[in-house]
Amino acid sequence: xxxxxxxxxxxxxxxxxxxWRVDDIxxxxxxxxxxxxxxxxxxxxxxxxxxxxxxxxxxxxxxxGTAPDLMYLRSYSTSRKLYDSGFLxxxxxxxxLRTSFQASHLQPWQGDDGSVYGxxxxxxxxxxxxxxxxxxxxxxxxxxxxxxLLLVARTFAESGxxxxxxxxxxxxxxxxxxxxxxxPNFIGGREGRLAYLTGERCLNDQNMINAFQALADLxxxxxxxxxLLKYTDSLSLFFRGQAAMWMGGSxxxxxxxxxxxxxxxxxxxxxxxxxxSPTVVFHPDAGMGLNAASEHKEAAMVFLSWLTSPEAGxxxxxxxxxxxxxxxxxxxxxxxxxxxxxxLSADREEDIRFVWDKLRDGEPDxxxxxxxxxxxxxxxRLTPRQAADALQSGLSQWFVPSQTCAH
Numbered sequence: 522x523x524x525x526x527x528x529x530x531x532x533x534x535x536x537x538x539x540x541w542r543v544d545d546i547x548x549x550x551x552x553x554x555x556x557x558x559x560x561x562x563x564x565x566x567x568x569x570x571x572x573x574x575x576x577x578x579x580x581x582x583x584x585x586g587t588a589p590d591l592m593y594l595r596s597y598s599t600s601r602k603l604y605d606s607g608f609l610x611x612x613x614x615x616x617x618l619r620t621s622f623q624a625s626h627l628q629p630w631q632g633d634d635g636s637v638y639g640x641x642x643x644x645x646x647x648x649x650x651x652x653x654x655x656x657x658x659x660x661x662x663x664x665x666x667x668x669x670l671l672l673v674a675r676t677f678a679e680s681g682x683x684x685x686x687x688x689x690x691x692x693x694x695x696x697x698x699x700x701x702x703x704x705p706n707f708i709g710g711r712e713g714r715l716a717y718l719t720g721e722r723c724l725n726d727q728n729m730i731n732a733f734q735a736l737a738d739l740x741x742x743x744x745x746x747x748x749l750l751k752y753t754d755s756l757s758l759f760f761r762g763q764a765a766m767w768m769g770g771s772x773x774x775x776x777x778x779x780x781x782x783x784x785x786x787x788x789x790x791x792x793x794x795x796x797x798s799p800t801v802v803f804h805p806d807a808g809m810g811l812n813a814a815s816e817h818k819e820a821a822m823v824f825l826s827w828l829t830s831p832e833a834g835x836x837x838x839x840x841x842x843x844x845x846x847x848x849x850x851x852x853x854x855x856x857x858x859x860x861x862x863x864x865l866s867a868d869r870e871e872d873i874r875f876v877w878d879k880l881r882d883g884e885p886d887x888x889x890x891x892x893x894x895x896x897x898x899x900x901x902r903l904t905p906r907q908a909a910d911a912l913q914s915g916l917s918q919w920f921v922p923s924q925t926c927a928h
Contacts, residue, residue: 537589541575596629610811611636617829630808639808641847647802653785674742684742686764688750696892706793707732710800711872720922725913733905774843803871883919
């Protein structure tokens with residue numbers, strides 16, 4: 522329930538919070554109510570904007586002087602541009618910030634000057650949801666290697682079951698929850714990704730070709746006419762038990778649980794090729810920032826400091842299934858499916874989504890370039906080598922390491 526507006530005569534400071542998570546209104550007010558109990562002189566009004574409009578709306582608000590006091594910040598370049606423009610308050614002097622989070626989790630909200638401008642708030646994980654009943658019915662085991670995954674997919678296809686429910690009608694889903702989900706296992710995880718960022722590797726090397734080839738190898742195992750199916754359509758196929766697997770993210774746990782599916786389900790990690798070290802995507806999704814023009818910075822800093830506490834991390838994990846705190850000490854989780862996602866990291870390396878760091882800072886934006894090329898490979902309009910060459914050619918228009926990389 523949205524809390525009532527507290528009037529000035531009650532000596533309470535009212536803050537506004539911007540976000541793109543319109544699906545979390547009830548959960549966020551439950552979360553904020555815990556803060557209100559500890560700090561009754563501060564109230565926070567959660568005011569989200571739909572995801573496609575959020576970045577544009579927030580930018581206009583900041584330029585027009587109407588932005589919220591607190592705001593969700595996307596990781597890396599999108600929020601860094603806001604900081605560089607002077608819209609975000611540096612948080613370096615805030616107690617608890619650098620002691621509660623590892624440097625790697627602060628870096629997505631850190632300027633080139635070294636200042637941190639966002640408190641790490643929520644992270645998401647990627648994996649493969651699977652229908653345990655269908656796996657049991659066909660006596661199929663969770664695959665340990667990429668080669669085994671393709672054999673499993675073929676087994677389901679030959680039995681008349683759609684192997685993967687994923688569809689390409691919403692292009693971002695192929696980019697974020699398919700291509701970026703599997704890609705780390707073909708390029709050597711975090712170390713391989715950093716090699717592209719330093720120019721040690723070119724973006725059309727054999728590793729990247731192999732990643733596009735893996736996407737092409739999945740194409741026959743997607744639903745027929747998948748280009749006509751949207752995100753919700755692909756989920757529906759899985760929910761109806763017509764597909765064995767669905768590549769997705771932890772943020773949909775709450776939707777899966779709400780559906781009360783008539784079959785058992787769980788998550789496994791996209792496997793790496795035989796002999797290669799596996800990597801799972803654990804991505805810093807949102808930080809919490811402070812409007813540099815806010816009239817209530819002192820109250821806002823009280824809230825941001827509270828976010829650094831283990832108590833806040835535990836509450837967030839319990840009240841927002843599918844989103845993970847980034848505190849150095851991870852809390853015990855009440856939700857078994859949240860724990861399943863975290864367990865993927867137990868014996869695997871973690872890394873972020875491939876293009877988020879540095880590859881979105883120019884034109885063409887690496888995100889949309891990879892999305893465009895992935896769709897063409899999936900639909901047979903480009904070979905994996907052609908796609909890798911186009912990725913290298915596109916980013917080398919502005920990304921200096923790609924211009925000087927070792928061919």
